[in-house]
Amino acid sequence: MTPSLATHIAFVVLAALAVLSGWRVFCTDSMVRASFFLLLSFIAVGGIMILLTAEYLGVAMFFMMAVEMMVMALFMVMFMMNPAGLNPMKMVHQERVAIVAGVAVFGVLSAVAVLGDFPDMPLPAEHAPVISLGRELLGDSMLVFETAGVVLLTTMVGVVVLSSRRGRYGRADEGSVPPGLEPGGEPAGRPKESEEEKGEEGGHAHQHHH
Amino acid sequence: MTLTTLLVLAAALIGIGFYGALSQQSFVMLMMGLELMLNGAMLAAVAFWAYSGAGAPEGQLLTIVIMAVMAIEMALGFALVVAVFRAKQADTTEALSELKQ
Numbered sequence: 001m002t003p004s005l006a007t008h009i010a011f012v013v014l015a016a017l018a019v020l021s022g023w024r025v026f027c028t029d030s031m032v033r034a035s036f037f038l039l040l041s042f043i044a045v046g047g048i049m050i051l052l053t054a055e056y057l058g059v060a061m062f063f064m065m066a067v068e069m070m071v072m073a074l075f076m077v078m079f080m081m082n083p084a085g086l087n088p089m090k091m092v093h094q095e096r097v098a099i100v101a102g103v104a105v106f107g108v109l110s111a112v113a114v115l116g117d118f119p120d121m122p123l124p125a126e127h128a129p130v131i132s133l134g135r136e137l138l139g140d141s142m143l144v145f146e147t148a149g150v151v152l153l154t155t156m157v158g159v160v161v162l163s164s165r166r167g168r169y170g171r172a173d174e175g176s177v178p179p180g181l182e183p184g185g186e187p188a189g190r191p192k193e194s195e196e197e198k199g200e201e202g203g204h205a206h207q208h209h210h
Numbered sequence: 211m212t213l214t215t216l217l218v219l220a221a222a223l224i225g226i227g228f229y230g231a232l233s234q235q236s237f238v239m240l241m242m243g244l245e246l247m248l249n250g251a252m253l254a255a256v257a258f259w260a261y262s263g264a265g266a267p268e269g270q271l272l273t274i275v276i277m278a279v280m281a282i283e284m285a286l287g288f289a290l291v292v293a294v295f296r297a298k299q300a301d302t303t304e305a306l307s308e309l310k311q
Contacts, residue, residue, distance in 0.1 A: 011211040017218045022223055022246050026230045031238070041223070045253050050217075051211065057273050061252075064277060068284060075238055075288055093237040093304060102229030113217030118215075121264035129270065136267035137274070144271065148278040155282045162289035162307050165296075177222040204298050 005207055014051070018044035026092075029078035039069035053123065056130045215276070216257035223250030235302040241287045248280045 021040040028034050046061030092098070123129075137145050223246055230243025252273050259269025291301070302308050 008211055011215075015215070018219065018221050018249075022226045024247075025242055025246065026226070026234065026239070027250070029288055031236070034239065034242065038245065041246065042249055045223070045249050048216070048253065049256050052216075052256055054259065054270060054273070055257050056228065057252075057256060057270055059279075060274075060277065064281070068281070071284070071288070072238065072242070075291070091297050091302065092233040095233050098229045098233030101232055102225045103229045106225030109221030109224060110218045113214050113221060118213055118258070119262045121262050123260055123265040129265065132265065132267045133270045136271055139273050145228070148275060151282065152278060159285045159289040162286075163292040177268040190278070 011048060011051055017041070018048070032073045035069050035072040035076055038072070040067055053129050056133055066072075073084070090194045113194045211260040213257055214259070217254055220250040220254035220257065223247070223253065224308060237287070237291045237302055237303065240267045240303065241284065244283060244287075246296060248276055248283070 020040050021037045021044065024037045025034045025041070028037060040059060042065035046065070048058075049055075049061060050058035177183040212244070227243045227246030227248075227250060230246060231240055232243070234240045234243060255269055255273045255276065259265065263269045294300055294306065298306060
């Protein structure tokens with residue numbers, strides 16, 4: 001496999017895009033913007049996979065990550081204090097340790113990449129990656145593939161159980177209060193409803209967290 | 211585009227993801243750090259497949275397994291975030307001092 005000049009240029013652009021957008025994920029104010037930066041990073045890596053002639057994986061990456069980041073953006077809006085980036089915010093802890101650890105991981109792994117002696121066996125020119133992947137998935141590695149499917153099904157069941165409101169020991173949100181508008185503040189929303197429930201069910205909404 | 215540059219790029223993605231997973235307070239941002247690390251792992255797997263595996267299909271298979279792991283991580287992570295949020299009204303790691311209700 002001898003890459004052309006256009007491939008090299010595309011690789012440099014995509015590599016810069018992947019790293020820069022990956023870095024911006026943790027710098028940007030807005031959580032939704034952060035999830036779109038992560039999507040950009042994934043798409044750049046998908047593009048590099050296509051350059052490496054792993055077309056199936058690259059395209060699968062595009063579709064999978066587009067959907068995944070949409071879900072992530074939705075969750076951001078649901079759970080984050082600052083979904084739209086209206087106020088500048090930075091939510092980090094132990095930042096110095098984290099920076100040192102990240103740089104150390106990068107240093108060690110790139111030392112392995114630079115100093116390591118890997119076998120030089122590039123793709124043969126007549127190799128058909130998608131066909132060979134299909135043969136592998138539905139042939140020799142059928143068991144691996146099917147196991148992944150069963151694990152995904154198990155995950156789906158587990159996720160439904162975990163996020164269901166009604167569990168084995170009663171309602172999942174029993175005893176909880178709506179979150180405050182500011183940390184530690186008065187509960188926001190549903191005040192009337194919780195009052196009524198308190199009257200009916202014997203006052204379970206006492207559990208305030210500080 | 212050589213194996214070394216690809217692996218250095220993967221190392222950069224893994225390093226940034228590690229920084230994010232360690233430093234972010236919010237659960238969802240923490241998961242984004244983990245995903246970035248898996249992104250680098252996938253890139254490294256494909257690079258090895260293309261440059262030093264003589265195109266053995268197991269390299270692509272490994273990448274598909276990592277993709278499945280990513281989907282599982284995200285689905286379970288979000289379910290746990292929902293469960294923790296219901297129980298404790300917490301969306302940051304520091305709001306939790308114990309896992310038991």
